[in-house]
Amino acid sequence: MYFTTHLLAGTALGEAAAAAGAPPWTAFLAGLASHAALDMVPHHDYHKARHALLDIAIGLALAALFFRGPFAAERFWGGLGGSLPDLEVAIGHLILSSGRPWRDFFPSHTGALPHPHWPLLQGLLTQLVPAVLAVCLLAS
Numbered sequence: 001m002y003f004t005t006h007l008l009a010g011t012a013l014g015e016a017a018a019a020a021g022a023p024p025w026t027a028f029l030a031g032l033a034s035h036a037a038l039d040m041v042p043h044h045d046y047h048k049a050r051h052a053l054l055d056i057a058i059g060l061a062l063a064a065l066f067f068r069g070p071f072a073a074e075r076f077w078g079g080l081g082g083s084l085p086d087l088e089v090a091i092g093h094l095i096l097s098s099g100r101p102w103r104d105f106f107p108s109h110t111g112a113l114p115h116p117h118w119p120l121l122q123g124l125l126t127q128l129v130p131a132v133l134a135v136c137l138l139a140s
């Protein structure tokens, strides 16, 4: 899934964990778990650096809106947990493009968990649902 979707979902789960009274470190774990779960939903993935840069810019702009308020720290840690696994994807692309070997570690990237891909329109819609739900939670 896109960075923005993972970031928003993790951010919302970070707040939800905090609101439920869970210890702060659970925000990060909830974000990580959401990454694996969302990667198992059929979705579209891009393969061009310019699309990645646009996605990251959108995600970070939204994060700037939501990494504030009473649960700012938990939102941040949840968002970091939700989006951090895709850092290995970015690093992997850079290393592979230089001709050196690379191996992913996160289970939804290694094939240990399903990672189904759909065409753009359908795969975008499956990402909009969790992203919009997360925004609604964070904006409420």
Ligand SMILES: [Zn+2]
Pocket (backbone or CB within 6 Å): 001, 035, 039, 085, 086, 108, 109
């Ligand atoms: Zn991923």
